[in-house]
Amino acid sequence: MEPRVIASKKEFTLKGLFLQWEWLLVLLMMAVFILNMNLSEYFLDYNNLRDATMGFLDKAFIVLPMVFIILMGDIDISVGSIVALSSVIMADLYNHGVPMELAVVICLAVGALCGWINGMLIVRFKELSSVIVTLATMIIYRGIAYILLEDQASGNFPSWFKFLGWDYVGGIPFILIAFALAVAIFAYLLHKTTFGRKVYAIGNNPMAALYSGVRVDRIKVIVFTLAGLMAAVTALFLTSRMGSTRPNIATGYELEVIAMVVLGGISTAGGKGRMIGAILAVFLIGFLRYGLGLVNVSAQSLLIILGLLLIVAVAIPQLKMRVGAGRKTT
Numbered sequence: 001m002e003p004r005v006i007a008s009k010k011e012f013t014l015k016g017l018f019l020q021w022e023w024l025l026v027l028l029m030m031a032v033f034i035l036n037m038n039l040s041e042y043f044l045d046y047n048n049l050r051d052a053t054m055g056f057l058d059k060a061f062i063v064l065p066m067v068f069i070i071l072m073g074d075i076d077i078s079v080g081s082i083v084a085l086s087s088v089i090m091a092d093l094y095n096h097g098v099p100m101e102l103a104v105v106i107c108l109a110v111g112a113l114c115g116w117i118n119g120m121l122i123v124r125f126k127e128l129s130s131v132i133v134t135l136a137t138m139i140i141y142r143g144i145a146y147i148l149l150e151d152q153a154s155g156n157f158p159s160w161f162k163f164l165g166w167d168y169v170g171g172i173p174f175i176l177i178a179f180a181l182a183v184a185i186f187a188y189l190l191h192k193t194t195f196g197r198k199v200y201a202i203g204n205n206p207m208a209a210l211y212s213g214v215r216v217d218r219i220k221v222i223v224f225t226l227a228g229l230m231a232a233v234t235a236l237f238l239t240s241r242m243g244s245t246r247p248n249i250a251t252g253y254e255l256e257v258i259a260m261v262v263l264g265g266i267s268t269a270g271g272k273g274r275m276i277g278a279i280l281a282v283f284l285i286g287f288l289r290y291g292l293g294l295v296n297v298s299a300q301s302l303l304i305i306l307g308l309l310l311i312v313a314v315a316i317p318q319l320k321m322r323v324g325a326g327r328k329t330t
Contacts, residue, residue: 029284036291043291056282056290057237058237059253060260061233061234062083064183064275066258067186067190069227074122074220075134076254077138082232083234084250085114085145086232090245093106108236112225153244155243164240202270260281263309265281288305
């Protein structure tokens with residue numbers, strides 16, 4: 001009787017490489033570029049493509065920790081409200097005499113605190129799902145922002161603050177450089193550290209992970225805190241680009257962020273997916289929105305297209321599983 005061999009890694013095959021979800025996203029990206037090239041002669045202009053990243057990369061910072069959250073089988077729909085609250089508190093403090101540098105630090109601290117509160121509520125009240133907890137905090141955080149500013153706008157920031165959203169370093173938008181650095185950090189954390197492996201373990205089976213010695217609650221609190229922190233980073237870039245803030249900024253950001261993560265191949269059931277897929281989805285949706293905006297396609301039409309892409313993203317893995325199960329039975 002031959003000994004049983006258990007492989008820790010899947011055997012590499014060229015067919016398996018090109019059947020990965022990320023290659024479908026690459027093909028979709030190519031299709032988006034071809035479509036937009038035919039719709040507008042201005043789409044392929046380098047300066048336009050470069051500057052277009054300023055319009056959609058602010059929310060992309062939240063995508064990075066959202067990958068971790070969904071990999072754990074959870075969700076956070078309060079991130080848009082955290083963006084608004086962090087931005088409003090920063091502006092309010094500055095307009096009451098606090099130095100802008102300190103207001104920026106407080107903005108980041110407020111975002112991290114909001115995320116920490118989300119994580120603590122989720123691990124303390126396990127009978128409540130993360131969607132219920134973050135739905136409640138979404139309302140609370142946005143409500144506090146409205147209490148502070150009501151329906152007013154706040155701005156008059158110092159000139160150097162505009163650098164975050166509008167300036168370049170070596171001809172490259174500063175926000176693009178900052179996002180690339182953030183991607184490198186989060187991708188390394190997810191794919192090259194024990195922390196990332198524990199996130200996958202929690203998503204696959206939280207009880208098994210717990211009995212294997214993984215501190216599930218601690219990791220969840222850390223991940224949700226990171227989500228709050230990156231929401232505050234988004235608040236900095238968004239406020240800088242707008243030049244002012246209001247309590248209703250970033251409305252709907254949570255849905256767009258979740259859409260990017262799911263389209264990137266991150267399983268909503270947890271435990272499956274890679275960071276590269278979510279990054280590709282960010283640029284896919286961003287350039288699709290930019291290209292169709294050049295020809296005045298309505299926002300409602302863009303939502304329909306995004307909804308169709310999400311259905312495809314969820315349906316294809318299910319179809320693959322059914323086809324695989326059918327072959328095994330035969």
